[in-house]
Amino acid sequence: METIHEYPALEKAINEKELVFIYISQPQCSVCKSLLPKVEELMEDYPRITNYYLDTLEVPIAAGQLSVFSIPTVILFVQGKEHFRLVRTFGLREINDKIAKIYQHFDSDRIT
Numbered sequence: 001m002e003t004i005h006e007y008p009a010l011e012k013a014i015n016e017k018e019l020v021f022i023y024i025s026q027p028q029c030s031v032c033k034s035l036l037p038k039v040e041e042l043m044e045d046y047p048r049i050t051n052y053y054l055d056t057l058e059v060p061i062a063a064g065q066l067s068v069f070s071i072p073t074v075i076l077f078v079q080g081k082e083h084f085r086l087v088r089t090f091g092l093r094e095i096n097d098k099i100a101k102i103y104q105h106f107d108s109d110r111i112t
Helices: 007-016 030-043 060-065 092-103
Strands: 003-004 017-024 050-056 074-079 081-087
Touching: 003 007, 007 017, 007 050, 007 060, 017 030, 017 092, 030 050, 030 092, 074 092, 081 092
Parallel strands: 003 050, 017 050
Antiparallel strands: 017 074, 074 081
8 A cells, every 4th residue: 555645646646547545544543553454455355446545644635635534534536536435433344345346347448
């Protein structure tokens, strides 16, 4: 999972990539720390999705632009538009179920 250090880089990725998954957190969040490796492992099942980690303390403008008010937050963008968002209380199964429904609609010819 690539770490985002500047909001313009994230904005560019969202607009240019077909599928973008963002894990939003802060270093002092213990739940976020324990969930991150599990989410990273889950995302290995979806190689066509570009994955990013965003620390809201490092890039606060991104939190504002994405309307992130609680952590952890995960967001999936499909073709530049937010498709789903899970905030604070969610599990791996919920993430997987939502991604799987979307992912099956993208064949290898359409993904960049």
